[in-house]
Amino acid sequence: MISGFVRNCCFGDAVDLYYEMVETSVVRPDCYTFPVVLKACGALSDGRRLHCWVVKLGVVVDFFVASSLVHMYTRVGVVDGACKVFDEMGKRDLGSWNAMVSGYCQNGRAEEAMGVFEEMRLKGMKMDSFTITSILPVCAPLDDFWKGQLVHVYVIKEGWECNVFVCNALIIMYAKFGRLRQAREVFNQMVVRDLVSWNSLISAYEQNNDPVAAHAYFDEMKLNGFQPDVLTLVSLASVVAQSGDYRNSKSVHCFITRRNWITRGIFAGNAVMDMYAKLGNISYAKRVFEGMHDKDAISWNSLITGYTQNGLVNEAIELYDKMEGSEGVRPGQGTLVSVLPAYSHVGALQKGMKIHGRSIKVGLDMDIFVGTCLIDMYAKCGKLDNATSLFEQVPRRSTVPWNAMICGHGIHGFGEKALEFFEEMQKEGVKPDHVTFVSVLSACSHAGLVDQVDRCFHLMQEKYGIKPILRHYGCMVDSLGRSGRLDMAYKLIKNMPVKPDATIWGALLGACRIHGNVELGKLASERLFEVDSKNAGYYVLLSNIYANVGRWEEVDKVRSLANDRGLRKTPGWSSIELKNRVDIFYTGNQSHPQCEKIYKELEILLAKMKILGYLPDYSFVLQDVEEDEKQHILTSHSERLAIAFGIISTPPKTSIRIFKNLRVCGDCHNATKFISKITEREIIVRDSNRFHHFKDGDCSCGDYW
Incomplete structure (x- = not known):
């Protein structure tokens, strides 16, 4: 009866029947019972109870029972438990060895998996295709291409070069190392190919940033009578994103939608959302996200990353906060890696430190990717010591x-x-x-x-x-x-x-x-307009060059050209984080609640600066206006507003950290040196290029930036 339940995938019924047997019957389980019921175990608690029965009844020495215990522990992810049973086995079959290799692989323990594989080889254990397909994915995480080639030699020696599963694993292995020629040779030599073979080759070129070849193999796959599945379309979505192919992005989306793959599974929806985000079409990415019935952590991560990569850092942070409040989804490694660059961009140090605390709590602070993002966040928030x-x-x-x-x-x-x-x-x-x-x-x-x-x-x-x-x-x-x-x-x-x-x-x-x-x-500008005519920043640079030498007619021409093309200059802003809140100032900002106090503080600072020898540099005023108006324009630059707000909002002599989205102008750079001396503060300004540490009237850049 237990065996019948297992064969029909009624695993819960099989385990329940076992418990009924030991609790109500005089019949005791034997060495034939445990291999069957252990197959049905999906929970570690059940597996450990069965292990106790095995030891209690003295059947642990039975070869088939011990092998079943190894399989059970690897299946539920307790590889150390499997290893302990495996080490105590007097006799081992190929299935036991394979269970240990695949168990280590599936639980991300590549070095141990390779160690078991080497032990098999040294003991002369003849391997099968399952062993090979289990060990090949380990070579890339270990960065051991030589070992992968040795496995390929073994495949040829044993005559498995016609085995479709082994060949598919070889294609994937070579792709992970970027060896596309070898991957293609394996594919070309295959007598029989399945859809996985085509998917593996398309994915190989997609992963190695060759979208043209990937698309060509996709077309060839269809000519050979293979219909794409969801994995094919996931790779194709990435290919479309790499190519910047806006037209075909809609085709991929429609193909997936017609087959209801987005509503039936998370995988396809995530791929389409990621495709739109990489193409810069963030509104479509958001629409796909909102239309998904089920969302996993990857869904949230993809949209957070999309917002960050498209410069919508506030939206990325808001989405992360919403994710934290949602049920059933817990932020993991991918989430932290997605949101930390957003905090780095706006200089939200306190929120970044909060993420650091969360990473420590969940044991991810030593993860190489999370750790690197934290290093980047601290560096870009001005905390190089951290x-x-x-x-x-x-x-x-x-x-x-x-x-x-x-x-x-x-x-x-x-x-x-x-x-x-x-x-x-x-x-x-x-x-x-x-x-x-x-x-x-x-x-x-x-x-x-x-x-x-x-x-x-x-x-x-x-x-x-x-x-x-x-x-x-x-x-x-x-x-x-x-x-x-x-x-x-x-x-x-x-x-x-x-x-x-x-x-x-x-x-x-x-x-x-x-x-x-x-x-x-x-x-230089003429060449720029040929290769990128839609970037307003280049028109601004050229007009600034003309403005510096007083060629106002040329300034007007450049600005008119930009206006005719529908381009607008990116507005300059500066942010400051105080008391876990980020305040953002735009040039000429008049809407801040403490606006009057800020401008009054700037007037006081200006008077003191002039006594110390400050002379305004009007070459950084790019409008043809009167001198007093030029002075007002310089004073109301966003970084000066943020600095003044920091001065009136913090105790004397404390450091101030400012973050600016554009390059700091020369006059503001000079003025900040004077302000640092007058206020006896360290003022740290991060602009679009670099950090400036102002202290005692000097800047760390040595006026070279």
Whole structure:
């Protein structure tokens, strides 16, 4: 009867019948009973009670009973319990070995899984296809490509290269290592392919950012008579997002909707929502989210990430707060990784610290991804000491936390310290990647270390074989431009092996703004408008260059061109967090409850500044107005309003932290130095480029930014 229930998947009935047997019957279970009923156990409590009966009746020595216990413990996720039974077994069959390998794999313990696999191999245990398909996914987390190749050799030796399940696992393994040629060779040599084979290959190209090839294999799959399933469409949604293919995004959505995959399962809805978010169509992403009957943590995480990536950080924070208040969904690793960048963006240190507390409570503070996001949050909120302290605690075997520390010190202008971390990283045997070099080059550029930028650029190619991408060239152009070597920067752009994008020309245009090179700035802007005509910031930069030299007719032309194209300048704002509340100020803000006190404080500060020698720099007023109006415009810049609010709202001599969405202007930078001296405060300002630490009339950037 128990066996009959199990065969018909009535597992609860099988377990209940076992309990009825031992409680009401004189018949005792034997070594034939336990293997059957252990298959039905879905709860650890039932499994442990059965284990006690096994020990009590002395049948633990039975080979089949012991094997069933191993399978039961791995199935409920108690791998240590399975390991204990496994170690005490006098005899083991292939099923027991496989149970241990897959149990470790399914519970994220890759090293132990590989250890069991190695023990099997050394003891001469003949493996089957289940062993191979269990161990291949372990190779990527261990970063052991050589081991994956050895398994492939074993597959060929045993004649399993025609086994469809083994070949599918090989394709996935090669894809995880970015070895698309080998993945394609395995696929091409398959005599029989199923839908999983096609899905695996499409996913391989999608995961390795080759959307064109992924789409081509999707078309070929349909020509071969295979109808896509939900997994195919999930990969295709990602392909569409990578390609920026707005037209086909609707087609994918319609295909999934017609089959009711969104209403019947969370997986498809999450994929469509993520696709729209990556395409910048956040309103559609929100609509899909709201239309889903069931939502899991990934659903919430996807929309939070979408808001953050599209600059809607307040919406991301509000959604996270709503998620915390919802029933049935608990924020996990993915949630914390999604929302922390939003707090970093607005400088919400207190809320970020609250997330840190939650991560400690749930045991995620040492998770490599959560830990790195916390390091990034503390660095971008001006707390480098906290970031460094956390960095010393998290695992540092990958580049991710190192990159965060290098980048963090870079945006604070501590280029030498960033280089020290870079050197220490290499000494500890962590190989830098292309992101590392973007962080190093950017850090050196911000600190004016032009020679070090050049050295690291060549080191990247000659020692580590990393081919420069546009972001690396952008750092080089930025470094040369900031230091005034505009001709060298332009020459580098002309000799680049790749076509310069908006980032490259934008860096050159920004340098022309700093050094007042009108002609080269005009040339850079012309190239910019060819590759990115919809970014209002570039029109603003060019008009600023003309305004600085008093060419107001040219200013009007540029502004008219931007208006004709329907472009609007991003409004400048500055935020300050006090008493767990974030106040945001816009330039000329008159709506704040303490508006009168703020402007009165600014008048007092201005008078004191002028006594100390402050002279307003009207070149940063980009309107052709009278001098007194220019003074008012400078005084009402958003960062000055936020600083004044901080002064009247906090005790004397306490530090003030300001966050600005645009680059701080030269006059405000000069004025803040005077304010720091007058008030005897440290004023920390983070603009769109970097941090400025003002103290005793000086700035950490050394007036180089």
